[in-house]
Amino acid sequence: MEGKTISLSFLLLSLLAISVSSTSLQYHTLLLHSLPLTQLQSLDFDAQLLSGDGSDLDPDNTLSLQLHHVDLVSPSSFNATPHALFKLRLQRDAYRAKAISDLASANATLGRRAGKPHAGGRDFSSSVVSGLSQGSGEYFTRIGVGTPSKYVYMVLDTGSDVVWIQCSPCKKCYTQSDPVFDPSKSSSFLGVACGSPLCRRLDSGSCNRKKCLYQVSYGDGSFTVGDFSTETLTFRGTRVNNVALGCGHDNEGLFVGAAGLLGLGRGRLSFPTQAGRRFGRKFSYCLVDRSASSKPSYLVFGESAVSRTAVFTPLVKNPKLDTFYYVELTGFSVGGARVPAIRPSLFKLDAAGDGGVIVDSGTSVTRLTRPAYVALRDAFRMGAKDLKRAPDFSLFDTCFDLSGKTEVKVPTVVMHFRGADVSLPASNYLIPVDSDGTFCFAFAGTMSGLSIIGNIQQQGFRVVFDLAGNRLGFAPRGCA
Structure with missing residues (x-):
């Protein structure tokens, strides 16, 4: 056997080591090992990730944020059983798959938004973590929002174009891991005027007192409503200015844990499009092992993504x-x-x-x-x-x-x-x-x-x- 071992703990229950026969491609051999939950709970948390102060850049000037399993930063999730979390995850997954299928069959388009491209010469990236322990089958990335930056978890989603975050004051907000973003404390927050070209790009937009409002509804019944704005996002010290952002004051449904969503879809109003031709035209991610691995991975924008x-x-x-x-x-x-x-x-x-x-x-x-x-x-x-x-x-x-x-x-x-x-x-x-x-x-x-x-x-x-x-x-x- 050729010795190549890959660890897995989908529900923090076991690790799978995989090796492939050199003489046959017909079978993988799975070695099953016990991994006590107490072993995972004793892992040290990444203090830098929790504080969001990851301003160091890679030697090749790639902007990057580390990717970690969310269990490392959500110890409260251990109060729920893995079985219960998995059941919730599959339920949410079924809703999402149906919503995507319904959308595709209707030949509709998702909500989209746009902003000015980032000005700069460096590639950039952000961390990605699994949302498993939050009951979510999605992956999270940690991004700084506003000036000064407030770091929060946001869902990575290649199936939508909308960028949005929960904002105070809340008419109704779901529970998230980080404090709710307060736009009044950000010097870079700017509302979008009603009737502006940017406002007209919204599929579901309206006006109130000359302010542009957005609304995004998802197929599972979840929705987010609030002010359409532009804001600065920070990726480990590199700032991306004037990103069109939904500042949601009423966010209801099956959202779990993260503060909002980073839309990575292919539409003209997604974040990759907003990031500009140099950066947004190429990006990549690696979705980390669902075990509580401390090894980082990255969401990368730019040439280094390939x-x-x-x-x-x-x-x-x-x-x-x-x-x-x-x-x-x-x-x-x-x-x-x-x-x-x-x-x-x-x-x-x-x-x-x-x-x-x-x-x-x-x-x-x-x-x-x-x-x-x-x-x-x-x-x-x-x-x-x-x-x-x-x-x-x-x-x-x-x-x-x-x-x-x-x-x-x-x-x-x-x-x-x-x-x-x-x-x-x-x-x-x-x-x-x-x-x-x-x-x-x-x-x-x-x-x-x-x-x-x-x-x-x-x-x-x-x-x-x-x-x-x-x-x-x-x-x-x-x-x-």
Whole structure:
């Protein structure tokens, strides 16, 4: 065996070490080890991350913020059981997947906003953390807002274009990890005038006393309403000025933990677009291991975002919907063999803008159009026929009882995109769902024509969005 070990603790319950046979690509070997919760709780918190005073820059002038698992900065989350957090996460994930599918099928557009591009010559980046312990399947980044900067967690979301943050005074605000932002204490906060070109770019905007107001509603019933403004965002000491920002005074629904949302969509009003051609045209992230790893990773904007080890596939343009990142998925291999029933036509984006495949940072579980999922699932079941089956769990219909085992062999899974083959680590498709040794195949079917590559499958890869080159890339082991 070639010794390459990858750690996983999806629910802080176990670690998976993965090694690939040098003579066969058909199986991964999973070694299961116990990891007591008390071991995780004794980890030291990163005081610099908590204070947000990470002003040091990388030697190549890349602006970056560290990526950590949110368990390192949310010790109160240990009061909830991992099982309860996981149930909540899957519920929120189902709402999100349905909302995205509904939006795509309606050929609508998400709320968007724009601002002046950042003036400067350096690449920049921010940290990203998993929102798992907050009951969220999303990932958080820590960014400074205002002048002086107040550091807060914001959700990374490639499935929307809106940048917004909770603001005081609150008509209604949900509970967040950091103090609610007070715009009256920021010298760089500036409201947008009603009728201005920037205000007119909002899909859902209105006016009140000559002030521009925004409203963003999500498919799960959540919404944010408030003043449309421009503000300064700070990424580890590098300031991005005049970012169009929703200052939300009424924020209700299934939002969890973070202070707001950093829209990373493809639309003209997203943050990558606002950041300017030099920076916003290229960005990447690596979604950290869901164990409470202390190793950092980064959300990077600029030339440094493009990994040299990435394999690339072309981005596909949906003429009816500009927010999502569509790619051409052509099939899957399981155990080293192509699944013949999964044809490229199952993932085709048609001329009307229906169907297709998107890569989304905010959806956890990958959804495949039902015929493709059934074929993939059946091929995996056949390859894992020697493993003891367990009852279904939530949306997962292929689960295994691995209790009492120290290692198991599971079939390899490869996603085939046009021009790029992405081999998944076993920890990206066979995940623990309870403390009793139950592991489930982390894919799901959907009756929608739209398929979504979720963040469980993206974990550990640096995912590169090269808008200038109209391509999307995957670099394995990209979180270091």
